[in-house]
Amino acid sequence: MEQELRVREDLLHTxxxxxxxxxxxxxxxxxxxxxCNERAMSMFxxxxxxxxxxxxxxxxxxxxxxTGSWNNFKKKFSEKKFMVQELEFKTSGNKYFWGSQAITxxxxxxxxxxxxxxxDIAERVKDKKTIEENRKILRQVIDMLPHQIFxxxxxxxxxxxxxxxxxxxxxxxxxxxxxxxxxxxxxSHADRIYTDDxxxxxxxxxxxxxxxxxxxxxxxxxxxxxxKIPFFLEDEKKPGLLGIGIDITExxxxxxxxxDNERKFRALIENSSDVILILGENFKINYxxxxxxxxxxxxxxxxxxxxxxxxIDSQNIDTLSWFLSETISxxxxxxxxESLHITNANGDYIYGEVVAVNLLEDPVISGIIINFHDVxxxxxxxxxxxxxxxxxxxxxYKASHDLKAPLRSVMGLIKLAKLEMKxxxxxxxxxxxxxxxxxxxxxIKDLTLFSRNNRLEIETKLISFxxxxxxxxxxxxxxxxxxxxxxxKNIRERSEFYSDITRISTILNNxxxxxxxxxxxxxxxxxxxxxxxxxxxARIVVEDNGSGIDPLYVDRIFDMFxxxxxxxxxxxxxxxxxxxAVTKLxxxxxxxxxxxxxxxxxxxxxxxxxxxxx
Amino acid sequence: MxxxxxxxxxxxxxxxxxxxxxxxxxxxxxxKNIIVKNSGKSALEYxxxxxxxxxxxxxxxFLDINMPIVDGFVFxxxxxxxxxxxKQKCKIAILSSSDNKRDIDRIVDNEYVINFITKPLxxxxxxxxxxxx
Numbered sequence: 001m002e003q004e005l006r007v008r009e010d011l012l013h014t015x016x017x018x019x020x021x022x023x024x025x026x027x028x029x030x031x032x033x034x035x036c037n038e039r040a041m042s043m044f045x046x047x048x049x050x051x052x053x054x055x056x057x058x059x060x061x062x063x064x065x066x067t068g069s070w071n072n073f074k075k076k077f078s079e080k081k082f083m084v085q086e087l088e089f090k091t092s093g094n095k096y097f098w099g100s101q102a103i104t105x106x107x108x109x110x111x112x113x114x115x116x117x118x119x120d121i122a123e124r125v126k127d128k129k130t131i132e133e134n135r136k137i138l139r140q141v142i143d144m145l146p147h148q149i150f151x152x153x154x155x156x157x158x159x160x161x162x163x164x165x166x167x168x169x170x171x172x173x174x175x176x177x178x179x180x181x182x183x184x185x186x187x188s189h190a191d192r193i194y195t196d197d198x199x200x201x202x203x204x205x206x207x208x209x210x211x212x213x214x215x216x217x218x219x220x221x222x223x224x225x226x227x228k229i230p231f232f233l234e235d236e237k238k239p240g241l242l243g244i245g246i247d248i249t250e251x252x253x254x255x256x257x258x259x260d261n262e263r264k265f266r267a268l269i270e271n272s273s274d275v276i277l278i279l280g281e282n283f284k285i286n287y288x289x290x291x292x293x294x295x296x297x298x299x300x301x302x303x304x305x306x307x308x309x310x311x312i313d314s315q316n317i318d319t320l321s322w323f324l325s326e327t328i329s330x331x332x333x334x335x336x337x338e339s340l341h342i343t344n345a346n347g348d349y350i351y352g353e354v355v356a357v358n359l360l361e362d363p364v365i366s367g368i369i370i371n372f373h374d375v376x377x378x379x380x381x382x383x384x385x386x387x388x389x390x391x392x393x394x395x396x397y398k399a400s401h402d403l404k405a406p407l408r409s410v411m412g413l414i415k416l417a418k419l420e421m422k423x424x425x426x427x428x429x430x431x432x433x434x435x436x437x438x439x440x441x442x443x444i445k446d447l448t449l450f451s452r453n454n455r456l457e458i459e460t461k462l463i464s465f466x467x468x469x470x471x472x473x474x475x476x477x478x479x480x481x482x483x484x485x486x487x488x489k490n491i492r493e494r495s496e497f498y499s500d501i502t503r504i505s506t507i508l509n510n511x512x513x514x515x516x517x518x519x520x521x522x523x524x525x526x527x528x529x530x531x532x533x534x535x536x537x538a539r540i541v542v543e544d545n546g547s548g549i550d551p552l553y554v555d556r557i558f559d560m561f562x563x564x565x566x567x568x569x570x571x572x573x574x575x576x577x578x579x580x581a582v583t584k585l586x587x588x589x590x591x592x593x594x595x596x597x598x599x600x601x602x603x604x605x606x607x608x609x610x611x612x613x614x
Numbered sequence: 615m616x617x618x619x620x621x622x623x624x625x626x627x628x629x630x631x632x633x634x635x636x637x638x639x640x641x642x643x644x645x646k647n648i649i650v651k652n653s654g655k656s657a658l659e660y661x662x663x664x665x666x667x668x669x670x671x672x673x674x675x676f677l678d679i680n681m682p683i684v685d686g687f688v689f690x691x692x693x694x695x696x697x698x699x700x701k702q703k704c705k706i707a708i709l710s711s712s713d714n715k716r717d718i719d720r721i722v723d724n725e726y727v728i729n730f731i732t733k734p735l736x737x738x739x740x741x742x743x744x745x746x747x
Contacts (some may be wrong), residue, residue, distance in 0.1 A: 401680060401712055405628065405733075408711035412634035412734030419641050445713070 024057065024116040028074075028105060031057040043120060045091040045098075057116060062088040064097050081105050086121060088309075098125040143173075148224065148245030151231060154201050155237035156180045156194045165245070170217030185214070200228045200241045211252070212245070223249045273374065278367040283308050283324065286367055295374050297345030308370070313341045313349075326355040327368060335514050341378065342372070351379040385387045389455050400448040407441050416503070439570070448574040449506055453580050458500045460596055460608045465531045465538075467490045472512050479516055497533040497611040502582040510574040511542040511601050518565060518599075519546040537587075538605045545598040554593055578603075619645040619747070623672035625657040626709070627681040632647065635676060635709065635735045644671070644740045654684025658692050665700050674747070676709040676735070679717060686710070690724050703724055707733060707743055 016023060023042035026033045035057050038257040042175070044060065046052045057227050058064045075333040077083050085100045100119045105112055133423055142149045143163040151160040157594060158176045166173045169184045182190040193212075200207045209226040231242040269276055270290045278287035284307055288300040296303075296311070303311070320340065327335045337354040344350050353373040359365040414434045418427060469489060476482060515527045549557060553564035558579040562574035582589045587605035622645040626632050632650045639645055649672060657675070664670040672680040679686035693701070707729040709723050717728050717734065728746055731739045 248640070405631075405711040408733035409628065409630045409634065412631065412638070415734055415736060416634055416637050416641075419638075 018116075020119075022099075022116075023119040024114075024118075025114055026057045026114045028112050028114050031070075031074075031114070033057060040118070041120065043091070045093050045095075057114075060118075062090045077103060077105075086125070088120065097122045107229060114169060131385060131395075141369065141389070146247065146327050148226075148243070148247075150243045150245075151240055152180075152197060153240040153245065156197045166218055168214060186209070186314065192361055195240060196228065196593050199228055201239055204230045204239065206230070206310070211248075217600050221249075223252050260539075261398050275371040275372040275374075277303075277308070277372065278365060279308055279370060283368075295344075295372075296342065296350070311342060313343055316341050323354070323356065324368070327358050327598060331358050331361060333357065340372075343576075349376070350374055351376045356394075393452065393455060396448055396451045403439065403444050407437055408446070411441070443571040443573070446571045450573055450577050450580070453503060453506070453584060456502075458584065458608070459502070460498050461501050463497045463501055463504055463533075463538075465493060465497070465533065467514075468501070468508055469529065469531075471479060471505065471537055472509050475509070476513055476516055481519070481521045484521045484525055485516065485519055486524075488528045491528065491531045493531075493533045495533060495535040495607070497538050497607050499538070499585060499605055499607070503585055504605070505576050507603060507605075508540065508542075508582050509602075510578045511540075514574060515542055515544040515546060515568070519544060520596075533607070535607060535609070537607055540603040540605070541600065542602040543598065547594040548595040548597050549601055550595050551592070551593075554591065557591065558589075617743075619673045621645060621647045621649065621670075621672045621675065622661050622674045623649045623651060623657060623660070624676045625651045625654060625681075626678040627652055628678070631678070631733065638735050638737070639740070642737050642740055644744070654681050654686070654689040658684065660687065661693075661696060661700065661704070665696060668699060668703050671700060671703050673705065674701065675706045676731075676745070677706055679708060679710040679712060679721070685704070686721065690721070690726070692714075693726060704712075705747060707731055709733060 017038045019037055019039055022043045023037045024033050024040055025035045025141075033053055036052055041047055041052060041614065044052065047337070058070055063244055082102075082104050084100060085099050086098060088096050089099050098121050100121045102117045102119075104115050106115045106414050107113070112180060116485050118336045136211075142293075145162060146164055148165040149160075149162040149166060150158055150165050150450045153159050156447070157180050161173055161176045163173060166176055166349050168534050169176060176184075179603055180190065181193050185193070196207055196209060199205070205507075207228045209224075209228070212224040214224060225248045226243060226245045227435060228240050229242045229244075271290050272289065273295070274289075275292045275295050276289040280286050284305060285303050286304045288298075290296050291301055298311070308319055308324075309320065316534075318335070323335065323337045335356050340352045342350050342352055351374070353375045355373070356370040357369050359369055360367060387463050412432065412436065414430050418430050421430070429509060469491065473487070511528065512527065519525055524545070526541040526545055530539075530543075532539045547565070553562075557564050558560045560576045562569065562576070563572040582603055582605065585605050585608075587599065589603045591599065593599040593602050622639060624632050624635050629652060630676045632652060636650060639648055641687050644658070649660065651660060657677075661671065677686050677689060684692070690706070692705070706724075706725075706726050708727055709731045711716065711733040712718075713732050721727050722730060729743055731743070
């Protein structure tokens, strides 16, 4: 019997000491520890002698109870007789740990004891904290994402949403949880979304919705690209779904703009009156605009793969080869070929203006772009115009000759009459006739010059100013009173000067003969002629101390048929022709004049030497 | 400078001009004898028929440009074919109412043309011509 008791005691002792938890027996009144097991000592780093026995249970805590709260605790315990708490404890080495403390009341013999069990839950608390932290991080992460993330249960109720989705619905996250799309969207819209959701949930397949239109808080339509994935939630029998929405509004918008632009460009190219081709490096045609059918008579498909040279007339092949090699040699620069013959599908000639640019290195084009602009009509008009001009010129030439010939006969007859008749009155009449005939002759000459200056192209030649000036004076030396005027010529040719000789002569002739005609022929009469020619230009100054021009009329002297002097017996065309000729030569003319003192004309004409060389 | 010019020829389809020029030459005493031809063709025929007898050929031919059929240019073209001694004897002066640069340039290029005179023929023009003969 005694042995049996001892065995039992040993067993209890073993259980007590081998428990993985700390076990204490304490007095319910004083909470003073009366005994503890081995685990309790190691857990708190104490031995039996180190006051664990007789210590107060309260002092094992990191934050011991105050007397009041301890009494409250004891009062609560006396009602329930059992209590579990998670508390932070303190070891003898002042280390803290989390533990779960369970207290029950037991009776041994006549005594009541608290049986206190403390389990070290440091690991568990740490795990819980980590989980809590991870949760927070995950929450932050999904809230920071610009995409809409959500979990829905099998009924389409939101279980989890991120901030992006809440923002889209213009509400808070908590206001969405537990609700469905029907709470935020029009019924038909929400129904359609729910149909999608059900498909995912019931069939267990992933679903991709390329464009979901949702009105945002500002009533702007946002376009979402949504992926819905079946998702098994722990505490629900049915699966739910995980949704990810990506806002592609801007992308779609940009894409629409691009597509619009592309449509516009396509329309432009297809309706252009130009043919646009893209050639590969081997000059094979890779692309032809549809306008080729209209302009060249070839269906684009018939041209693709052909060489450009195959539709060019043989005599143009050299021109085209040269042009294309020029184009290839300079990347990205427009090259213009003013006129290229092409035979169209009907065998008719067409003239084209060709603009080409080398975009072989452009990753999108990777070819030579050729723009062929049909200029046939313009070319024909130009040729007709040239022809008409030529005919008109011939006509003017012939007409002026036929007008002049009889005049010259009259002049000859007057000359003869003057030689043979000695009567003074008759001589006077003959002089007057002579003057009239000469003025008619000069007028015809002016008309011819005027007509030719307007129509004839510039004919660039080397100019010798001394020769021209001599010719001018040869024409003028028989003018009345000419001998009374002192002529000062100063010609400085510092460079070869190229210009249109006829027009230069016309200008000098008119300016110098005007200087004579309107001279006062007083003492000290002079005409200064200064000509300075250099690489850039010629400066011609004709200055006299003649009658000058009334300031009232000086602005009009270059007008057609305008005569600024009452003593003028000319046609009124002279300075008009001068002005036209100067303009034609891209020069300038200026006049300074003081009535009764003199006039100075200054003409500047550019040197066409460089143009001559080309 | 030649003092004595025996014979000149006027080639012009315009009879009035021929009359005027003949009178001016007579009055100025430029030449003793004057032959008048009113077409390029008859002028060429005259030279052709006298080419072996140079003394009958004119010292100066006053040649108009604008004439029907054989104009001044055609005349000069045909004239090239005459023997050298003929061309040495007959100097050509263009006498035209044209003062067109184009005409002058075309004519002056010809080596037998010694002068270009614009109508009407004047004493001064004859004096200048005499200097270069």
